[in-house]
Amino acid sequence: MVPVIEFQNVTKEYRSLFGRRRFRALDGFNLQVESGEIFGFLGPNGAGKTTAIHLAMGFMLPTSGRGRLLGERFGHAATRSRVGFLPENVALYPRRAEQLVRFYGALNSMKASQLNQRAGQVLEMVGLQDDAKRNVSKFSRGMLQRVGLAQALVNDPELLILDEPTSALDPLARVAVRELLLRARSAGKTIFLSSHLLSEVELVCDRVAVLHRGRLVRLGKTADLLESGERSQIVARGIAAALFPGATARDGVVTFSVGTQQQRAVLEQIWNLGGEVISVNPERRSLEEIFLEVTGGIESPVSRGTQ
């Protein structure tokens, strides 16, 4: 199958004001996003996420390398109407929300008759049905981000590219966006979502790429990246917590973690003591820990978000 988004050895250098110094924002970047997945594009601020997205959208040209979007080279004009794009900083004309959404739909050559109904639908999808007739100049940043999302959805695109879609949203709106993305995936859409918030990506993405200083430093299934494979969490009953280093006990249930190598011996020890093993699960790392590993713990520019 043809990848939905493909970067082939893409480098992007920005010139300083007088063109003397160059700054490499993206460095030999390779990536393939497959059809039907929710793909998380993760990295601290300044990693190069927005740069990569703007290249894919054809807003600027790479310094070297090339890429394809829905099978066409980056910047192919007609492909744009098959993509819904939410920019990192939503800037909108001071118009009524529904007017704006219709405007963007019309840009994608949708018919006026179609648009009236569709504008209402997408504003409802982002929870703005009661604000449809209000001027967006009075909107909060979170509301603007939701109008931006409605705008991205209006033409029912097969690919959604969302640059930090939940950065301005409160926890409830974040949950709503997450559901919206899952529904879009069920409808067969592909979603490419950038975020510096690990908690956002962790919960919805099938695969994630981690970008650091313009380079791809991790790529894989979210679950695989999160499982360290090195330690397991053991939950047992009928044993004394004091016998197991680091164990905590609550209502007679003892929980502790062991290295995979000791796992078998520890389970036998529990059984020999007449205890009962309730569960053994691989311990999950947070994406934050993965970041610290990648950056050598020197920087920790990543927050876990608010929930």
Ligand SMILES: Nc1ncnc2c1ncn2[C@@H]1O[C@H](COP(=O)(O)OP(=O)(O)O)[C@@H](O)[C@H]1O
């Ligand atoms: N137009 C530009 N001119 C010069 N430097 C830029 C420009 N846009 C971004 N940068 C720099 O490129 C790096 C990557 O930025 P960006 O792609 O916005 O990262 P992210 O979206 O991951 O936060 C940053 O160091 C940023 O300062």
Ligand SMILES: [Mg+2]
């Ligand atoms: Mg950005």
